[in-house]
Amino acid sequence: MSRIRSAATFDRRSFLTATGAVGAATGLGLAFGVGPDRQAQAATVTSGPAPAAPVPVDAPAVPHVPYTKGTTLGSVAAPRGSTGYRRLGDGPAWNRVVRTDLGTAHGGRERRRTALASFVQFTDLHLVDVQSPLRYEYLRAETASAWRPQEALSVAGVVSLVERVNALPGGPATGAPLSCVMTTGDNTDNNSKLELDWFLTAMSGGRITPNSGDPRRYEGVQDSGLKLYWQPDSALRDADKKAGFPHLHGFLQAAIRTVHSPGLRLPWYSTVGNHDSLPGGCYAPGDPFWTEIATGGRKLETLPAAEAAKVWKAVKDGLDPKGADFKRLLTSHSKQARRVTPDERRAPFTRAEYLRAHLDPARTGAGPHGHGYTQAHLDGNRLYYTFKISDDVLGISLDTTDPGGHYTGSIGDAQLRWLEGVLKQNEKGDKLHVLVFSHHTSKTMNNTRPDPAHPQEKRHGGPELVEVLAAHPRVAGWINGHSHKNEILAHGGFWEVSTASHIDFPQLARVIELVDNHDGTLSLFATLVESAAPHRTDFTDLSQTGLAALYRELSFNAPEARTDLAGTSRDRNVELLLKRR
Numbered sequence: 001m002s003r004i005r006s007a008a009t010f011d012r013r014s015f016l017t018a019t020g021a022v023g024a025a026t027g028l029g030l031a032f033g034v035g036p037d038r039q040a041q042a043a044t045v046t047s048g049p050a051p052a053a054p055v056p057v058d059a060p061a062v063p064h065v066p067y068t069k070g071t072t073l074g075s076v077a078a079p080r081g082s083t084g085y086r087r088l089g090d091g092p093a094w095n096r097v098v099r100t101d102l103g104t105a106h107g108g109r110e111r112r113r114t115a116l117a118s119f120v121q122f123t124d125l126h127l128v129d130v131q132s133p134l135r136y137e138y139l140r141a142e143t144a145s146a147w148r149p150q151e152a153l154s155v156a157g158v159v160s161l162v163e164r165v166n167a168l169p170g171g172p173a174t175g176a177p178l179s180c181v182m183t184t185g186d187n188t189d190n191n192s193k194l195e196l197d198w199f200l201t202a203m204s205g206g207r208i209t210p211n212s213g214d215p216r217r218y219e220g221v222q223d224s225g226l227k228l229y230w231q232p233d234s235a236l237r238d239a240d241k242k243a244g245f246p247h248l249h250g251f252l253q254a255a256i257r258t259v260h261s262p263g264l265r266l267p268w269y270s271t272v273g274n275h276d277s278l279p280g281g282c283y284a285p286g287d288p289f290w291t292e293i294a295t296g297g298r299k300l301e302t303l304p305a306a307e308a309a310k311v312w313k314a315v316k317d318g319l320d321p322k323g324a325d326f327k328r329l330l331t332s333h334s335k336q337a338r339r340v341t342p343d344e345r346r347a348p349f350t351r352a353e354y355l356r357a358h359l360d361p362a363r364t365g366a367g368p369h370g371h372g373y374t375q376a377h378l379d380g381n382r383l384y385y386t387f388k389i390s391d392d393v394l395g396i397s398l399d400t401t402d403p404g405g406h407y408t409g410s411i412g413d414a415q416l417r418w419l420e421g422v423l424k425q426n427e428k429g430d431k432l433h434v435l436v437f438s439h440h441t442s443k444t445m446n447n448t449r450p451d452p453a454h455p456q457e458k459r460h461g462g463p464e465l466v467e468v469l470a471a472h473p474r475v476a477g478w479i480n481g482h483s484h485k486n487e488i489l490a491h492g493g494f495w496e497v498s499t500a501s502h503i504d505f506p507q508l509a510r511v512i513e514l515v516d517n518h519d520g521t522l523s524l525f526a527t528l529v530e531s532a533a534p535h536r537t538d539f540t541d542l543s544q545t546g547l548a549a550l551y552r553e554l555s556f557n558a559p560e561a562r563t564d565l566a567g568t569s570r571d572r573n574v575e576l577l578l579k580r581r
Contacts, residue, residue, distance in 0.1 A: 065175035068093065070168060072528040073573055077506065077535040077552055085244025088553045090535050094528065096573045101490035103577030109517040115176035116433060116522075117393040117514045120165050120266070120529075122181060123439075123481030124501030126275065127198045128154050128189035129212050131220040132346050133337075134280060134294040135190060136326075138303040140228055142312035144561055147221065149230040149240060150554035152255040153547050154189075154503060155210040158202050159261045160531035160548035161502060161509060166265050167532065171513040173525040173575070178511070179390055181266050182397070184481045185273025185439030186501070190280065192294065194345040196357055204365025205263020211256035213341035218252040221301050224338065228302065243559060246539055254542035263365045269372040269397065270358060272383045273439035273482065274409065277401040279348045282315055283323040284405035284452065286350070290323070293330060294346040298337035300330060321405025321449060351381060372397055384415055386422055393514055394432040396422060400440040402459065404449035409440030409482075410459040412451055416468065423472040433514060433522070436478045441498045442466050442489070444482050466491050473581030476514060477524050486567030488526070488574060495524055495576045505555040506566050507531065516580065524576040 068074035078091020098105055128135075130152045137147035150157075170177050183203070188195035194212055201208050213219045221229040230240035232251035241247065275281040279290040303311075311329055314320040330337075349357070355378040357363065359370045370377075372385050383399035396419065400409035411419075426432055442462035451457060469475045470492035477495045484501040486508070500508045513525040533548035541549075555561070566572065 061169055063169040063172075063175050065171075066173050067169070067175070068172065070164065070529065071172050071511070071573075072508070072530065073172060075535070077530060077556070079556060085246070085557050088535050088537065088556060094569065094572045096527075096575060097569050098575045098577070099488070099490075099570060100577050102493065102495065103521040103579050105575075105577055106517065106519045106521065109519055109521070109523070112518040113174070113515040113523065114518065115171065115174040115513060115515050117179065117390040117435070117512075118171035118174060118176040119179050119389055119512055120168075120181045121479055121499055121510045121512055122161065122183040122502065123499050123509070124186040124273070124484055124503060125158050125161075125183065125199065125202075126151075126154060126186055126189045126501065126503035127158060127195050127202065128503075129192050129194050129210075129346060130222075131212050131218065131299075131340065132190050132192060132294055133296055133299040133340065134192070134290060134346070134348075136280065136311075137221050137229065138300055139308050139312050141305055142308050143316075144558060146312075147229065148503065148555065148558050148561070149245065150551050150558060151503070152210075152218075152220075152222065152252070153551035153554070155198055155202065155208050155259050156544055156547040157507065157531060157533075157551035158199075158502065159208075159259055160533045160545065160551075162202060162261055162264055164529055164532040165509070166262060168511065168529070171525070172511055172527045173513050174515060176513065178266055181264055181268040182271065182395070182437055182479070183268065184271045184437055184479065184499075185401075186275040186281070186481065187270065187273065188276050189503075190294070190346070191275060191278060191285070191348045192346050193349045193353065194343070196276075196349055196354065197345075200357060200360075200363045202261045203264055203268055203371075204363050205261055207258050207260050209256065209258045212343045212346055218256055219338075219340045220299070222252060224301050226302055240559065243557075245557065248539055248542075250542055254547060259544055265366055267367045268365070269368075269387060269395070271372075271397045271437050271439055272354070272399050272401060274401045274407045276354065277351065277403070278405065278407075280323070280326075282321070282405060282407040283326070284321055285348065285403065287322070289327055291347045294348060295342055295344050297340055297342040298334055299340045300333055300337040302336075303329070303333065318406040318408065318447065318449075323405075351383065352378060355383070382415075384418065388432075389435060392433055394426060394430070394434050396434060396436045398436065398438040400438045400445055402447045402449055403451045403453060404447075406447045406449060408447040409438075409445045410447050410449075410461050411445075411465065412454060412457045412459055414454075414457065416460050416464075420468060423468075423475070426474055427472065431474060434472070434475045435512075435514070436469060436475065438478070438480045440482045441480050441487070442478070442491070442496055466496075469494055476522055476578060477512075477576075479512065485562075485565045486528070486571040488567075488571045488576065493578065493581055495578065497524070497526055497576075499528075500565050500567070502531075503555070504565055505552065505558070505561060507552050507555055508566075520580055522578050522580050524578065526574050526576065528572055
């Protein structure tokens with residue numbers, strides 16, 4: 001029987017009791033722990049320095065449910081006008097759609113249902129050091145993702161998202177207390193140590209100065225004088241200003257100003273993405289060339305169109321996993337590269353460094369220590385694990401990045417066998433409902449290039465993973481990101497929920513609630529939320545909040561940005577029915 005009570009009778013005392021229990025467990029490093037991984041985690045916590053206590057935060061009042069305030073069920077940022085640079089304002093809500101692909105919607109279920117789990121998904125935050133010499137903005141003419149005018153404000157945007165989640169009173173459908181936040185990869189953009197520091201600080205709380213190189217000023221494409229990029233502080237008629245982008249004096253100085261994050265008041269967990277594992281998000285790691293470029297004093301900012309087209313094709317088609325073409329390009333154009341201030345903090349981080357950073361007691365925040373990872377993961381050099389989302393629901397976090405290179409994914413034999421073992425053991429033992437988390441989607445796991453560290457190991461793609469999950473009746477959902485697009489697919493007996501990024505418009509996260517309807521069905525509720533920044537912007541407001549609002553508006557207006565990332569109404573706010581197996 002669930003220890004989370006029926007949504008219809010969930011009162012404030014229950015809410016405070018539940019959240020207090022979570023806090024106490026987290027303080028011991030045992031929040032929702034299962035199995036040897038959690039035992040190792042507990043040992044790590046008790047033998048190391050005591051983590052700093054989180055700053056107390058008053059729990060929001062328990063909502064009358066269902067509620068809409070603070071979610072896209074209440075309002076969504078929408079553009080004004082029809083041409084040119086368009087300002088944003090409050091737009092119409094996205095209603096909830098009931099999907100019955102996998103189960104029947106029986107009447108009266110809202111009175112019977114019991115909440116099994118309630119939590120938040122972040123994905124594709126892409127906290128980005130826009131001044132890094134490792135970035136390939138010079139490919140902008142070939143792909144909109146190479147450089148976006150909003151990128152310099154990614155830290156302010158993510159902190160505003162943290163503020164939104166801290167203000168949520170519970171699950172919008174059930175009112176059940178939110179147990180945790182799971183971020184499903186591409187937490188960083190350049191696989192940079194500095195970006196990793198920003199990510200961990202944003203999530204756990206502290207001060208972030210989103211600047212690198214020269215501590216006194218910005219050194220990047222937005223003060224280059226090149227018309228290819230928006231030059232906000234200059235009167236230059238660059239390509240973006242011709243499309244209506246504003247002249248904002250003081251923008252770049254504001255963009256590198258110190259930002260304060262309150263940190264999440266909920267425990268949070270971390271799943272790894274290709275931008276967290278691979279330099280540039282696509283090159284095989286461990287090559288000192290990338291470290292030399294990233295930390296050095298030369299930054300390439302422009303490239304002839306023909307060369308840019310050739311290089312982008314190689315990246316897109318996965319023809320250059322070791323970056324041989326990029327190495328030749330950067331070497332041959334070194335004399336044309338701009339001189340910038342070198343910075344050792346821009347170096348790509350290794351898997352071991354990624355794990356050690358999560359295990360640092362100073363990064364524990366609201367917990368748990370390690371955010372899913374333990375000393376055992378560091379010793380075994382692995383980035384997949386299990387955790388308890390609630391008493392009734394087991395979470396499984398996968399590592400779908402291919403160490404052989406390229407931005408699409410797969411998993412190896414060892415991880416697949418481990419996954420099958422966890423699912424079988426659960427069916428024999430606790431019989432918990434299961435939610436699986438990964439960065440890549442089933443459609444983007446098509447890279448079976450061998451892992452250089454395990455060249456004989458077979459790699460497995462999305463269709464094989466779908467087969468494995470569908471074969472186990474306790475799996476209710478697979479939650480991921482990577483595609484930067486909202487999309488929800490029905491797979492036999494479970495749902496795949498892919499969520500849009502927080503770097504590209506519409507800049508979203510999801511609240512996910514799993515409930516038992518007590519009629520032979522489960523419902524998986526998914527509700528999209530935006531950051532706490534206001535929809536309307538003020539070009540004279542360059543405060544932390546003002547920049548977060550501008551981050552959203554610039555992302556909407558980014559030239560050549562995709563307009564389909566919000567998905568259809570069936571991919572946004574939904575109730576997903578499925579048979580209780």
